[in-house]
Amino acid sequence: MTSQVRGSQLARLLGQWHALPGRRRNPDYAALAGAVRGLLADGRLPLGVRLPAERELAEALRISRTTVTAAYRELRDSGHLASRRGAGSWTMLPGTHRVASTGLWTPHDDRDMIDLGVAALAAPPELLSAARAATEDLPRYLGGAGYHPTGIVELREAVAHGYTARGLPTSPDQIMVTNGTQHALDLVLRLTLVPGGNVLVESPSYPNALAALGARRARISTHGLAGREPGWDADLLLGSLRQTRPKLAYLIPDFQNPTGHLMPAELRERLVATAHATGIDLVVDESFVDLPLDGTPVPPPTASFDRHSRVVSIGGMSKPFWGGLRIGWVRASAPQVQRLAAARVGVDMASPVLDQLVAVHLLAAAPTIVAARRRQLAAQRDTLLDALAERLPDWRVTVPRGGVTLWAELDGPISSALARAAEEAGVRLAPGPRFGLDGTLERFLRLPFTLPATDLVEAVARIAAVRYDLDRAGLPPWREPAVIA
Ligand SMILES: Cc1ncc(COP(=O)(O)O)c(C=O)c1O
Incomplete structure (x- = not known):
């Protein structure tokens, strides 16, 4: 695991940190602290890594050192940073967080959270009968070491x-x-x-x-x-x-x-x-x-x-x-x-052994179970596509002919900023850069259609609302990357 992040690396990860929603209402240091919290929440900045010294980060971001000092202070106050004089500052999370099934961090009290970070379905109804049948088979294996x-x-x-x-x-x-x-x-x-x-x-x-x-x-x-x-x-x-x-x-x-x-x-x-x-x-x-x-x-x-x-x-x-x-x-x-x-x-x-026996029973019933999964996924995909067409018509989506996710091209390099804002509105998103290596893919967002249709419709409504907040916050216009010869 990386134990230290350099100023230039953190600057790259932070990307368009100044484009956070509500940015105009917040001073620079608060926006910077919010962006670091966002990176911690979506897993791109690991826990326990040493952040760059204040001067180094200020230089990398081309902002004043006072801003970085104030941002680090805010992160310490909110429980996201531990500092020891002379030794540096390490990332951490306040005690009210836990790891979600996505590997992303989440507050403990997230009952209303719609989790679009996970691309997997709930168990099929046949799972229980398969598990019962597996326990009947188990005695055949109990005589061996397993x-x-x-x-x-x-x-x-x-x-x-x-x-x-x-x-x-x-x-x-x-x-x-x-x-x-x-x-x-x-x-x-x-x-x-x-x-x-x-x-x-x-x-x-x-x-x-x-x-x-x-x-x-x-x-x-x-x-x-x-x-x-x-x-x-x-x-x-x-x-x-x-x-x-x-x-x-x-x-x-x-x-x-x-x-x-x-x-x-x-x-x-x-x-x-x-x-x-x-x-x-x-x-x-x-x-x-x-x-x-x-x-x-x-x-x-x-x-x-x-x-x-x-x-x-x-x-x-x-x-x-x-x-x-x-x-x-x-x-x-x-x-x-x-x-x-x-x-x-x-x-x-x-x-x-027991789980393998359950799998044997599920595979025996695969034609029925999987056909039902496909019907369910096709219907949920269509609901998601309709909701996106209605609420976020500027996003471009290629209709997937299988699987459980679609990859939306957004109307700007806003994926991380949108994910941070959506989290506040009760939707967990895995932003585009999570699917790449170098902090790019900010124009893209993965949306799974594995949740029930009502959740998908509600999630898109919440995402659309925060999308328009980002506009009000004054997002810098998207420029095509310049050619470097
Ligand atoms: C492409 C791909 N590989 C592997 C996995 C992990 O699957 P498993 O739960 O079987 O470990 C996933 C889960 O999302 C996946 O999408």
């Missing part, structure tokens, strides 16, 4: 069957059950990436995957996705793989998080051919593959073009079923699975 590093065989069979049904013949020994897709990614990275190794990811991408890569100290390069379908630019993507030759690429071809894009079959095939030619490992995250909407046909799995075990697929139960199950998996070659299982023994040994 450690199954690759997972219990019935679940590996069911997952392998799912791949085979999608056109990718798979045997159970090619599957390792994990505690969620995130865990699958972490294990795969442990095995394939030396610390400091080069990785290519999409931009925007899934923030917790970026965190997992950060934990391996990966050196990350990005392929920028376009707003329009299909999102990936084939020539650019394959060209940068050939030129930068990363050790691996982490991609989300099936209803990408956050954009919802679906990678065409032809690009999947060319991508795998490029990986073969260049010796790059592809880690393909299929978290949303079961959630096409409007009958959208899903192209063949990326790994179906693989002949040399270059593609590792990861996926799980969280999006079609329930995140609380914490069941995911890796599909790889049988020897790779054995190596992953050996690595896992030093981490968490195995996944809980």
Whole structure:
């Protein structure tokens, strides 16, 4: 973890801190303190890091040192900063905060908060009957020690069957059950990436995957996705793989998080051919593959073009079923699975047997459960689109043909400022820069459609109200970035 943030880094993170709502009514130091609180709340400024000295930050922001001194004092008073004379000031949170399910910080008393930071559905009604049926099965396992590093065989069979049904013949020994897709990614990275190794990811991408890569100290390069379908630019993507030759690429071809894009079959095939030619490992995250909407046909799995075990697929139960199950998996070659299982023994040994049995029952009922999820998601997506068209007509949205999120292009570089203001109005948002690496993507916002329609409509109404407050606060006009020759 970073233990110190430099003045220039904090200045970059703060971005348009002067554009906060109510800015005109507040003195500079209060706006600056508010912006630092916002960065802490949305997780971009970690807890326990040392902030730059006052003089250094003043220089980086080109403001007076008195302003920074007053801002730090306010942050100390509100419990967001601890200082020791001569040693510096560290970020903290007042005791009334806790970590929310998004990994973002939230006040304790947030009952009225509509959480659009999380892109996952509540459990399906069938979960309870699956859990009861799993307890009936449990006695079959109680005679053994219960450690199954690759997972219990019935679940590996069911997952392998799912791949085979999608056109990718798979045997159970090619599957390792994990505690969620995130865990699958972490294990795969442990095995394939030396610390400091080069990785290519999409931009925007899934923030917790970026965190997992950060934990391996990966050196990350990005392929920028376009707003329009299909999102990936084939020539650019394959060209940068050939030129930068990363050790691996982490991609989300099936209803990408956050954009919802679906990678065409032809690009999947060319991508795998490029990986073969260049010796790059592809880690393909299929978290949303079961959630096409409007009958959208899903192209063949990326790994179906693989002949040399270059593609590792990861996926799980969280999006079609329930995140609380914490069941995911890796599909790889049988020897790779054995190596992953050996690595896992030093981490968490195995996944809980009971939860795996619940997963077996849910997968057996998948056609019914997942069809209902798709209908629910399509209806909620349409409600969200209608509410946005009515309340925020200047935002541009590409209708996602699957998955659980849409990626809205806003009418200015306001995403972080909007998220801070929305939090005050009872809506938690994950602003665009959370999905990138360098504080860019301020013009974008991810909106999941996993909450009930009434919550989505209310959330959009609250967001629209604070959006117009930002205008009253006098937002600087958006300028196209200048070309640097
Ligand atoms: C692309 C992607 N990968 C992985 C995950 C984590 O999933 P799990 O709950 O299975 O760990 C998510 C959850 O949002 C996701 O969107």
